[in-house]
Each structure stands twice: as structure tokens, then as C-alpha cells.
Amino acid sequence: MNLWKRLICTCRRRSPWLFHMNSGSCNGCDIELVAALSPRYDAEQLGVRLEGSPRHADIVCVTGPVTRNAVSAIKTVYGQVCHPKAVIAIGSCPATTNVFIDSRTLAGPLEKHIPVDVFVPGCPPRPDAIIQGVAKAAEILAERGMKPPDAESAPAVEEAQP
């Protein structure tokens, strides 16, 4: 690996920008995610920044058990994030649909629709755990950036026109 590639790898690891996506969450995990960015936990030390637009983001943080309405939105947002990208499923809901299992309004879990890289279990997970998950996702991101986007890591999803 030459020097430039190693530099890019380091930069990807040190600068994960998040996009927060709620797919029908009860707001518990969302509060914890915001708490992780608050002065008490200060995720900015790792270079984390919460971005408003998925175009700017590297990591998509999905909370909630993926309701039927949210599926197309999740796919659109995932398609709008540019390569390399990673997905974190925050809380038990996107991993297993949690207590909402067998509900007819759900289309979860998340992994049925987009590939998930890191699961942060908990109902809700603690901010420390979320920060650890982000750090792990940033490492995955740094490795993934070395390879061109393949069909498995980035399946074709419909792209929203700007």
C-alpha cells in the first residue's frame, strides 16, 4: 500500500460523518445518539460530525424497526450516500425488530433491505456503545475504501434525482 492510500485510509478512519435516519423508532435510540454527540460524551474527539445531508455522510445510523413506509426512504438515502459508506444499526429494533416482531406494519429487520456493517444492541444502547460502534464502522470504512464498490457491499438501489 503506498503512502497516499495509507493517508486516505487514516483520514477515513479519523473523520466519520454521520447521517441519522429514523425508520419508525420510539425516539429512545435517537436521544441516545444525540447524547453521544453532546458535550458530555463529545464524539467530536473522533472527528464525528452529524451531517444534515446524506450526500455529505460516510456512515448511515439507522434507528427503529423499519416500518413499511420507511423502506423506500431507507433505500433512497442509502443510494444517496457516496462510496465508501457504512451502515450502523442502532438499538435492538433494526437488528431484530425487538418487541414489534410479527407486527403487520413492519418490513424489518434492516438487513433485509440494505447491508448492515455494525450492530449496536440495546434498548436503547448507551452513548458509549454508540461511539464504539461508530469507531468500529469507521475502521470498516477505511478498509472498504481500498476496494472499488462491488455488488455485495453496495447493492443497486434507486437513486433519487436531485
Place this chain on the structure above:
Amino acid sequence: MNLMTALARLLIFPGLLFAVPAAWFFLWVERKAVALMQERIGPPFMQPFFDFVKLLAKNTPPRRGIGGMLMRAWPLIAVSGAAGAVGLLPVLPSSGGFEGDLILLLALLELPSMCIIAAGFSSRSIFGEIGSAREAALSVSYNIVFLLAILSVASSQHTFRLETLASMPDSPLRWLGIVAILVCLPAKLHINPFSLPNAEQEIYAGPMTEYAGPELAMWELAHGLEWVAGAGLVATLVAPHIGKGWLAAALFIALSLVMVLLLSTLAAATARLAIDTTVRFYWQCTLIFAVLAISSALFMRFRS
């Protein structure tokens, strides 16, 4: 100013070789100041550099047609405008310059903001369009005050040459002009309380919403260079005239840093104002001072 001096100023000092690291440093100071005010540790020293390289190495979405070409062009024009503005600053004594370079500097300083307006509209995103409309309204309001303030300083010295302005004798009029420029700088740099165009959490990222990868990296760089140019302009006007080259450069850097600290503290301590409040602030409150400054400058000119 011959070609060699012009190239040295544009590319070495205070141009790109100095201005790009300085831009990253000022972006870091901005974020670190906010962090310290919130009792956090904040981002590491190299953070803006990490962000820049990461964004450079990211893919961009496919863009087709003339709109796509324009979307690629705007950030580059903004960066070159801001870099040119930094290159024109009369930092080193007797470093050259030409009659009327103040007008060129003002035009180049305005270029990034014009590009932001155009970028938001050419991205065809609703948030981009709202952000651009806000930027346009903001630009119309603060620029009147900004230009009048600079014109008052210039007309009191009978010159549009930056080097003469930087070495002019102390007068109350000069300080009135500098205060007026300082009031306009937060709006020019889109920081709180005037962070309306790129209002995060409100209209996502404003004109930058659809930009990704290297284009976004260029916008970040343009923003950093605007910091260098804006803080540097005030620093050169405030700094006393010193003959030695390295001392003048050190003083310029120190004064720019003080400006950045001042502005980022203001940004951390305030919340975003609404667009109508901002426009009213510039048109009703500060315009009076700018008109006072220019009328007293003209009055003094006719008396002398």
C-alpha cells in the same frame, strides 16, 4: 507589481502555500473554540485536514449535462476567488501592488458568495434554493455596510491602493471603518448569528446539500480561505506599519488569529437569527454607522 511578485504572492505568501494550511488551522480554531466554550475537548488538531483528504477520496454522484458541469465548476471558482483575495493582501511591507487593487480584492471576496448562490440554484434541490435565496438576501444587506465602510476608509486616504491603506496614520475614522467591517464579517463567513444560508438542522446544508466528495472538499477549503481573507483584511488594516518582513508576517498571523478567536467566540455564544431580523439589523442598525463613516470621510476630504 511585476509577474514574479504577483506569482509569489499568489502561490507562496500570503497565497496558497500559506493560506491553505492557515485555512485548515482557522477551521480547527473555529471548531475548537466552540468545543472549549461547551467544556468539551473537541476535534484533534489535524481534523480539517483529515476531513479534506477524506472528501477528496470520496466518489461523487453522476452528474449529467450543463447543470452537472456548472455544479463541478462553482466550488473551483469559489476557491480561486478566495485564494486570489488572500494573495492580494498587503502583508509584507513594500511587496508591490497596484492602484485599484482594493476594488479587485472586494470583487474577489464577493466571488465565493456569488458562487454559493449559483451553486444552490444549479443543484436544483429545494433546500439549496432556499439557502441560495437567503444568501442573496443576506449578501444584499451586509454588502452595503461592508462596501460603505471600506469606501470611507479609502476615500479618507484618497486612494484605492491597499498598501497605502495598510500604512495609513491612525485616525478615528479608520477605527469606525474597521468596526463596521467587523460587524459584517460574521455574515460574510456564514457563522452564527448569521449562519442563515447553510443553516444546519433547519434546511439541511443549504446550497451545499447536493454536493459530495471532492466538490464538498473544495467548498470547505473555500470557506477556510474566506476566513483567512476576511480575518487577514482586518489584520492588515489594524496592524501598525512595520518595516521588517518577517515581523510584519508574524504580526499578520497573530492578528488574524485574534480575529478568528473573536469571531468564533461570538459564533459559539450566539444562536442563529431569522432572516428578517438579520436584514433589519443590517439595514436599520448598522447602515447608519456606515453612512456616518462615509459622510464624515467625504466631509474631511472636502475640507482638506
